[in-house]
Amino acid sequence: MEFWKIDRILLNFLEEDVGFGDITTESICRGERAKAVFLAKEKGVCAGLDFSIRIFQLLGDVKVIRAWEEGKEFKKGDVLLEIEASAEVLLKGERTALNLLQRLSGIAFLTREFVKRLQGTKTRLLDTRKTTPGLRYFEKYAVRMGGGTNHRFALYDMVLIKDNHKRIAGGIGEAIRRVKERIGPAYKIEVEVESLEELEEALSWKVDIVLLDNFSPQMVREAIKLIGGRAEVEVSGNITLDNIKDYAIEGVDYISSGSITHSARWLDISMRVL
Structure with a gap:
């Protein structure tokens, strides 16, 4: 800025x-x-x-x-x-x-x-848009000072298809199709998935990043096998200091947590x- x-x-x-x-x-x-x-x-x-x-x-x-x-x-x-x-x-x-x-x-x-909980792994910590209105620039700066990585800054710099987008479009495939039709390859496309079935559908559309939302560590391992390197992997949902290491599984590129800003x-x- x-x-x-x-x-x-x-x-x-x-x-x-x-x-x-x-x-x-x-x-x-x-x-x-x-x-x-x-x-x-x-x-x-x-x-x-x-x-x-x-x-x-x-x-x-x-x-x-x-x-x-x-x-x-x-x-x-x-x-x-x-x-x-x-x-x-x-x-x-x-x-x-x-x-x-x-x-x-x-x-x-x-x-x-x-x-510090992620030391020794290849997984990076991401923030979210769960920031104090008016303080986003400053709070995301603080995340970087703590050693974290900024996710998208706002709605305009990256595509992230979430649950409500899927509901409005009538499904995950239709949501992805509409985005690709509108913006083409101009932006990376990330899709939040809540099951292995949704994950398979998202991968069939060749998205760039999949967000495994509220998966257990065992489900994350199954998802990693299914993905097979076809997309980057983010894990999110109820991540705490006590369990974050359990999710830093080989193949998980990012773990995101809103708590580092909204609950600090x-x-x-x-x-x-x-």
């Missing part, structure tokens, strides 16, 4: 919090300059610190003294950021900058935990004026 577009979104975030002005800060501050640190209260993975810094910069002149590396793990007590600016800039930007950093670092940390816990990070 272009920098000016990111700035526009960040300015909207500030507008939500600052609005017509910070009546407390503007009443107290008298032009003082101050230093502040972002302090980690628990372990995590850094994601979004650059956006947090930019939030302060949009409010005024800021000197960055030190900053943690994006994608790097941190522990309780680590100083993630030290900056110097006017006290007014620091206090006005504090909550917005922290909210974004806490949210994105939480996603990166949970993603990293999932990725905010991390505890605070700002302290020195």
Whole structure:
């Protein structure tokens, strides 16, 4: 995304919090300059610190003294950021900058935990479109910082035929036929299948990727044999930290999980004026 577009979104975030002005800060501050640190209260993975810094910069002149590396793990007590600016800039930007950093670092940390479970396999972790409205770019960025891989960003950059598409078209074959008729080979076609019978039908239409939805590990193994390398394979549905390794079977290219974005816990990070 272009920098000016990111700035526009960040300015909207500030507008939500600052609005017509910070009546407390503007009443107290008298032009003082101050230093502040972002302090980690628990372990995590850094994601979004650059956006947090930019939030302060949009409010005024800021000197960055030190900053943690994006994608790097941190522990309780680590100083993630030290900056110097006017006290007014620091206090006005504090909550917005922290909210974004806490949210994105939480996603990166949970993603990293999932990725660690896949070490030693050839399977990659994918995110989904189950993101907070208005935060998709940032949350998918956090997934990358955690070591995950982005699936399609939105509805316009890839074909994914799901259960409701099949119902509307009257079947999986007709849904695929309509897509191929409309767009030809311009985009990869992925089809969600819920049974081995649907899988066979999808493969007969020479799709690029099949998504095995809510298959058991044993069913995944049967599906892999049936596919025989004719399409890439994604597995999804009720994937957890406890069972993800069971699905990282030879032949599974991707495992997708919406939980890494929609269920990630905010991390505890605070700002302290020195």
